[in-house]
Amino acid sequence: MKERMSMKDLAYEFIKNKIINNEFKSGQYLEEKMLCEMIGVSRTPVREAVSLLESEGFVTSKANKGIFVSTLDMKTSKELFQARAYIEPIILELAWKNLETDKLEKFIIDTKDFIKNKDYKSLNEIDYEFHNYINSCCNNTVLLNISYRLQDQFQRVRTLNYYDDQRIEGGAYEHLDIIKLIKQNKLDEAKVAMKNHVYSTQTYFFMSFFKE
Secondary structure (H helix, E strand, O other): OHHHHHHHHHHHHHHHHHHHOOOOOOOOEEOHHHHHHHHOOOHHHHHHHHHHHHHOOOEEEEOOOEEEEOOOOHHHHHHHHHHHHHHHHHHHHHHHHHOOHHHHHHHHHHHHHHHHOOOHHHHHHHHHHHHHHHHHOOOOHHHHHHHHHHHHHHHHHHOOOOOOHHHHHHHHHHHHHHHHHHHOOOHHHHHHHHHHHHHHHHHHHHHHHHHO
16 A cells, blocks of 8 residues: 555655646646556546546547646636635745755855856746745644635646746846845835735746637
8 A cells, every 4th residue: 555655645746746837738648548558547536647647637538539738828827816816925924933944045045046047937936936935934734725826826827838937037036126125124014025026927937828
C-alpha cells in the first residue's frame, strides 16, 4: 500500500506540475497510456492521481471521451483574481507575526539578482514561492488549504503567454515593496499593497488578453 501511494503521489505531482506550468494546455486531452509511459507507472496510480486532480479542479472527466485539462477561460481567470484580492490581504494579516526576517531578506536578494540577470523563469518561480510562503505562515488550516489551491490554479495564469516578461518584472518590484512595508511593520499599508499587487496583475493580464 505504501509503495502504491508513493506512485500515486508521483503521478499526482507530475501531472499537476505539467498543468500549472501550462505544459499540459487548457482543454488538452490526457490519454491514460501516455501518462503512464511519461511517468513510468501503471494505470492504477495514474487513475488515483487523476481522481484527486479532478476533485481539485485541474482536470475534467467527460463521459465516453476521457480526461481533459480543465479550461482556464475568462470567467475562471476573473474568479481567481477576485478570490486572491480578498483572501491574500487577510492571510497577510494572520501571517504577520510569523514572517521571518531572514526568509524575507532571502527573497529580496534572490529577486534583485533575478531582475538584474533578467532571469524571468526564476522570477516566475519565486513569485509562486513568495505568496506560498506568506500563506504558510497564517496558522489557519482552512485558509491555508484554500490559498494553496488558489496559488496552484493561479500559476496557470502566470505561465500563460499573456503573462510576459514586463509584467513578471513589474510583479517582482511589487513584491519588494510589500516586503519593505513588512519590515517597516506597516500592516495596513502592506495589506493595501498586496491587494493592489493583485489588481495590477489583473489589469495587465486582461489588457494583454484582449490584444490577442
